[in-house]
Amino acid sequence: MEQRTDKNSYTIIFAIAMVLVVGVILAGLFGFTKPMITQNEEIEKQQNILYAMGINANEGTSANFVSTKEAPALFTENIKEQIVLEVKDGKILSQMTRQEYMDANNGQEPYLIDIKKQKTNAKNGMSRKLPLFVGEKDGKTFYIAPIRGKGLWDAIWGYVALDKDMVVQGAYFDHKGETPGLGANIKQRYFMDDFIGEHLVSESGVFKGITVAKGNADPKNEDKTDNEVDAIAGATITGDGVTAMIKKDLKLYLPYFETLKN
Amino acid sequence: MGKDSRLILDPLADNNPITIQVLGICSALAITAELEASIVMSISVLFVLGIGNVVISLMRNIIPSKIRIIVQLIVVATLVIIVDLVLKAYAYELSKTLSVFVGLIITNCIIMGRFEAFALANSPYRSFLDGIGNALGYGVILIIVGFFRELLGSGTLLGFPVLGDPIEKTGLYAFGYENNGFMLLSPMALIVVGIIIWIQRNRNKALIED
Numbered sequence: 001m002e003q004r005t006d007k008n009s010y011t012i013i014f015a016i017a018m019v020l021v022v023g024v025i026l027a028g029l030f031g032f033t034k035p036m037i038t039q040n041e042e043i044e045k046q047q048n049i050l051y052a053m054g055i056n057a058n059e060g061t062s063a064n065f066v067s068t069k070e071a072p073a074l075f076t077e078n079i080k081e082q083i084v085l086e087v088k089d090g091k092i093l094s095q096m097t098r099q100e101y102m103d104a105n106n107g108q109e110p111y112l113i114d115i116k117k118q119k120t121n122a123k124n125g126m127s128r129k130l131p132l133f134v135g136e137k138d139g140k141t142f143y144i145a146p147i148r149g150k151g152l153w154d155a156i157w158g159y160v161a162l163d164k165d166m167v168v169q170g171a172y173f174d175h176k177g178e179t180p181g182l183g184a185n186i187k188q189r190y191f192m193d194d195f196i197g198e199h200l201v202s203e204s205g206v207f208k209g210i211t212v213a214k215g216n217a218d219p220k221n222e223d224k225t226d227n228e229v230d231a232i233a234g235a236t237i238t239g240d241g242v243t244a245m246i247k248k249d250l251k252l253y254l255p256y257f258e259t260l261k262n
Numbered sequence: 263m264g265k266d267s268r269l270i271l272d273p274l275a276d277n278n279p280i281t282i283q284v285l286g287i288c289s290a291l292a293i294t295a296e297l298e299a300s301i302v303m304s305i306s307v308l309f310v311l312g313i314g315n316v317v318i319s320l321m322r323n324i325i326p327s328k329i330r331i332i333v334q335l336i337v338v339a340t341l342v343i344i345v346d347l348v349l350k351a352y353a354y355e356l357s358k359t360l361s362v363f364v365g366l367i368i369t370n371c372i373i374m375g376r377f378e379a380f381a382l383a384n385s386p387y388r389s390f391l392d393g394i395g396n397a398l399g400y401g402v403i404l405i406i407v408g409f410f411r412e413l414l415g416s417g418t419l420l421g422f423p424v425l426g427d428p429i430e431k432t433g434l435y436a437f438g439y440e441n442n443g444f445m446l447l448s449p450m451a452l453i454v455v456g457i458i459i460w461i462q463r464n465r466n467k468a469l470i471e472d
Contacts, residue, residue, distance in 0.1 A: 011326040018333065022340050029344060033351035040354040062421070068354075176361065181295025181412070181446055220429065233443040234295075 043068050045111055046075040051172045052159040053078065053135040053142040063172075063189040079144075081134040082110035085256055088127040092255050115148045115157065130252055135161070142169055145253050149245025152237040153177045156186065160250060162200070164260045168210070171195040173242065183238030194221045194229040200250060202227075207254050209247035212239035269391040273399035279372045280403040281459045282469065286372040290404055291451040293366065297420050300408030303363050304401030308394065310341050311373050315393030317341075318381035325382070334377040335368075342367050372400055407454045415445030 004010060047065035050056065055078060057064040066074055082098040101110050110131040122128035133144040141164065148157040158173035173186040185191055198210050203225075213228040214236070221229060231239045279285045293299045317337050318325075325333050346364055349357035367373070376396050381389040412418055417425040417434075426433015428441055444450055463469045 005324065005326045006328070007326075011328050014324070014326050015329060015332075018336060022336055026340065026343060029347050033347050036351040037347070040350065044354070177365070179295065180293050180299035181416070234446045 040068075042112065043071050046071045048159050048172050048174065049111060049133055049135075049144050050074055050078065052144050052161040052170045053137060054161070054170050055137065058189065061189055063187065063192065078137055079111075079133050079135050083132045083134065083256075084110045084113070085130040085132060085253070086127050087130055087252055087255070088122075090252070090255065092259075093127055095256075115146050116155070119148065128252075132253060132256065140169075143253075143257070145250060147245045147249035149241050149248070151175050151178045151186075151241040152183050152235075153179070156238065156241050156245065158242075158245070160195070160246070162250075162253075162257075164257065166200040166250075166254075166257050168195045168198045168200065175238070178238050179235070181234075182232065183235040185232045185235065186238055186242055191229075191232060197224040198229060199225050199227065200246075201254075207251050209243065209250065212243045214239075266388065266391055269388060270395035270398070273392075273395040274402060275399075275462070276466065276469065278399045278403065278462075279375070279396050280400055280455065281462055283372075283375070285375050286370050286400055287452075287455070289366045289370055290400075290407060290455060291448045293363070294404055294408040294451050295411050295415065295446050297405065297408040297412045299363075300401075300404040302359060303366070304397070304404050306345075306360060306363055306367055307370060307373070307400055308397035309345065310338065310367055311376060311393040311397040312390055313393075314338055314341055314373060315376055315381040315389040316386045318377045319384060319386040319389035322382050330382065331374070331378070334374055337377070338373055339368055372396060403455065403458065406458060407451055410454055411445045411451060414442050415450075417441050 005014075047068070050071065051063070051065055055066060055074060057066050065071070082101070084096040084098075084101045086093045086096070096104070098110055102108065111133060113129055113131045118128045118130070131146060135142040135144055142161040143164070144159050144161045146157065146159050148155065150156065154176035156173065156175040156178065158171060160168060160172075161170040163169055171192050173192060175184060175186060178184040178186065195210060200207060200209060202208050208227040211228050212231045214231045218226060218228065219230050273279055276282065280287065280290055289303065293303050314337055318334060321333070321337075342364055346357065346360070349360060376393060380392045384392070409419070412420075413424070417423060417428060423433075425439065426435045428435050
């Protein structure tokens with residue numbers, strides 16, 4: 001005997017009803033949680049930027065952010081300016097201060113600029129907005145730039161703090177879905193700390209970037225001018241992704257740092 | 263032994279989803295390089311499989327048989343997205359740790375396997391026990407594999423160095439011991455699972471198939 005649940009009409013009605021129910025549940029939940037998620041993401045960006053300039057709660061060998069409660073206040077206190085550069089084909093078209101940018105963009109803070117969207121703009125032949133955060137701590141000035149690229153499975157990104165000579169003062173990396181224990185280790189402190197002190201530009205002023213290198217005969221990373229850090233075993237593609245995003249994205253800031261020298 | 267308690271105990275050993283049914287291998291290989299990741303994944307699967315089995319069991323008399331696989335997929339995906347959104351809103355740090363696993367949970371064949379083989383034909387209570395049992399059986403293997411891979415591959419457990427410092431040459435490393443980087447790669451997960459299967463079948467010959 002054919003069962004009620006085998007009928008085509010029943011199947012179609014069931015499918016439609018199920019999609020509607022699930023859709024309503026998920027849409028409702030998404031709308032309800034969105035403001036909280038957005039706020040969490042903004043605070044995370046602030047924590048990332050602060051981490052790169054050395055304001056963090058690191059303990060032992062583990063990397064820790066300042067707490068989510070303190071982050072907004074510390075961010076306002078330590079980040080003195082958020083510059084927005086508009087670049088095209090390696091040239092700076094215009095430079096905006098935080099206030100100018102916010103006035104022109106409905107009050108959106110420059111640190112919330114969507115780097116992914118700006119990369120797409122650049123790919124389509126449009127100009128690209130580059131945020132650069134100027135932080136001050138203990139009398140030292142840090143220039144913190146966001147970077148973004150591809151790992152093995154998905155996006156990887158980070159923030160690199162530089163001094164005026166483009167020497168790395170701190171770095172933070174994160175990823176969407178790299179393999180735990182392998183590529184995911186780019187956000188481990190031992191890897192991020194290796195970048196501190198590395199030079200991006202050679203003595204003659206040529207932009208070299210930093211290569212995540214295998215077997216570079218410098219596992220303790222004592223040579224800071226070799227433009228290399230030690231790679232993570234078993235994470236070749238993720239390491240290459242880090243190399244590529246540093247080379248590509250930080251090079252864009254080179255014209256700005258040249259203006260600082262004069 | 264009661265029938266219900268067998269639902270929990272069987273999958274732990276003689277009907278283990280990984281070593282006997284050989285399901286869920288992809289995630290067992292992918293995320294067991296660290297013990298912590300193994301534990302997080304086990305808890306996530308425990309949660310999704312426990313609740314998912316109950317939901318499917320409650321719906322078992324109204325699900326049209328022609329589209330039951332799609333219905334099962336929707337249930338898993340919905341559960342995972344709900345968990346993901348709630349964590350992102352209320353426990354952001356934890357959600358970042360879990361983000362890697364979301365895709366792996368949805369595609370875990372153990373979950374679909376239990377929906378199809380058990381929850382569609384049994385009461386919600388028994389389905390719940392079956393879900394918990396299978397998730398625990400899956401978790402036990404994940405944790406064993408994660409333990410050996412992290413210990414032999416990185417010399418750490420849950421991120422703490424237990425064998426000394428490989429660069430400063432302290433602890434075991436002072437005697438010339440080296441971490442085996444090969445343990446961190448997926449093939450070694452397969453070999454460790456293989457060794458577990460070997461030991462298990464050697465102890466219980468009834469499990470050997472002709």
